Amino acid sequence: MNRVRGRQLAQGLAGFEVTDEDHLRAQWYVLLARLLSAPPDQALLTTVRGLTGDDSELGQVIRTLAAAARATTPAAVREEHFSLFVGVGRGELLPFASYYLTGFLNEKPLARLRGDMSDMGIARADDVKEPEDHIASLCEMMAGLITGAFGAPVDLPQQRRFFATHVACWAPRFFADLQAAKSAVFYMPVGAIGSVFMSIENQAFEMAA
Amino acid sequence: MSKKTAAKLGRRDFFRKAGLGAGVAGAAAVGLSASKGNAAVPDKAVAKGEGYRETEHVKKFYELAKF
Numbered sequence: 001m002n003r004v005r006g007r008q009l010a011q012g013l014a015g016f017e018v019t020d021e022d023h024l025r026a027q028w029y030v031l032l033a034r035l036l037s038a039p040p041d042q043a044l045l046t047t048v049r050g051l052t053g054d055d056s057e058l059g060q061v062i063r064t065l066a067a068a069a070r071a072t073t074p075a076a077v078r079e080e081h082f083s084l085f086v087g088v089g090r091g092e093l094l095p096f097a098s099y100y101l102t103g104f105l106n107e108k109p110l111a112r113l114r115g116d117m118s119d120m121g122i123a124r125a126d127d128v129k130e131p132e133d134h135i136a137s138l139c140e141m142m143a144g145l146i147t148g149a150f151g152a153p154v155d156l157p158q159q160r161r162f163f164a165t166h167v168a169c170w171a172p173r174f175f176a177d178l179q180a181a182k183s184a185v186f187y188m189p190v191g192a193i194g195s196v197f198m199s200i201e202n203q204a205f206e207m208a209a
Numbered sequence: 210m211s212k213k214t215a216a217k218l219g220r221r222d223f224f225r226k227a228g229l230g231a232g233v234a235g236a237a238a239v240g241l242s243a244s245k246g247n248a249a250v251p252d253k254a255v256a257k258g259e260g261y262r263e264t265e266h267v268k269k270f271y272e273l274a275k276f
Contacts, residue, residue, distance in 0.1 A: 021224040028229070056228025127263065200227045207220050 003037055003128050003137040006150035007121045018153055022146050028197050029143035035190050036095065037136035039081035042074050058196050065189035072186045083183040092181050093174070097133035100170035106131055113166050117141070120162075122150045135174055138167050160205040172198045 018026075034044060048069040053059030072080075085091040094100075098107040110133045117123065117132060122141060124132050145154045145162060154162075175198060178184055178191030224230075 019221070021221050021229060024224065024229045053231040054228050056226070056231060058228040059231035062231055200224070200229070204220055204223055204227075207223060208216060 002125050002140065003033070003130075003134065004117070004122050004132065004140050004144070004150075005125050006144070007123045018147055022153075025201070026143040026146040028193075029139045029146070032190070032194055032197070033136045033139035033143065035187075036085075036139070037134075039078040040069075040074070045069050045072075045074055045077065058193070058200065061189055061192040061196055065186075065193060068186045068189050077186050080183055080186055084178070084181055084187055092183050093177055095135040095174055095178075096131060097135075097138065097166060097170050098131070100173060109133060109166070113138075116162065116165070120145070120150060120154070133166070135171060138171070142167065156205070156208045160209065163201065163205060168198065168202060 034040065035048075040048065049066055051062050051066045051069075053062035053066075083091060084093055085095060094105065096105055096110075097113065098109045099105050101107070101109045110131050113133050122144070124137070128137075130137075141150075142159070142163065144150045145159055147153060172195060175191045175194030179188055179195060181187065181191070184191060
């Protein structure tokens with residue numbers, strides 16, 4: 001399931017405190033990563049069905065997602081995931097930073113990301129063949145940087161730099177595309193959640209700066 | 210209050226108003242843990258109609274066959 005891992009086992013995290021709101025941010029990233037990385041299995045789908053939301057924008061889209069999850073089956077979501085991201089030949093969308101930024105896969109944005117990953121002690125999981133700039137990998141990396149899954153949690157300015165360089169410059173466009181994709185039914189609200197969450201992250205990073 | 214603490218509080222408040230706590234609390238309860246380790250062993254049982262899975266057994270086969 002995990003697309004990336006720390007190069008070394010995380011150790012010696014004493015003294016780092018991850019705040020409640022940072023845990024929540026990480027969980028939104030994990031939710032997006034899990035839904036986008038592979039079609040949700042029965043267990044995850046059941047979890048999603050039970051999600052509730054308040055009247056905030058995010059709460060509303062999570063309610064839409066829960067309703068979409070209740071209206072679908074693992075097999076249907078699997079098919080949807082396939083036509084969106086895998087496809088015959090290619091899927092409807094190519095969820096890679098490099099593609100969104102340059103029009104091609106495996107271009108400079110991927111090289112830059114690999115450089116930063118190596119500096120931060122993050123490696124691609126051994127059983128993953130797709131390039132690291134997949135949206136799900138990047139969400140996992142953000143979650144890991146926040147909670148310290150790859151070592152020590154990194155501070156906000158560093159998170160902000162990573163977010164701006166590798167995520168904010170294209171992910172909002174991708175989530176908008178996902179929302180509007182022809183094959184997206186269950187994934188439509190996933191795109192909506194991504195859009196809303198990205199704009200929250202953007203604003204929050206600006207506040208912290 | 211230092212400027213930094215104020216910014217931190219503002220941020221916390223902002224997240225709260227943005228509804229960040231909505232929904233995911235439930236997800237947390239069911240174990241959508243963010244800090245899961247890297248136990249990335251796909252050992253899902255090969256259910257009917259699930260198609261090809263690179264299970265431990267298959268990996269072992271490749272290894273032995275020197276693919």
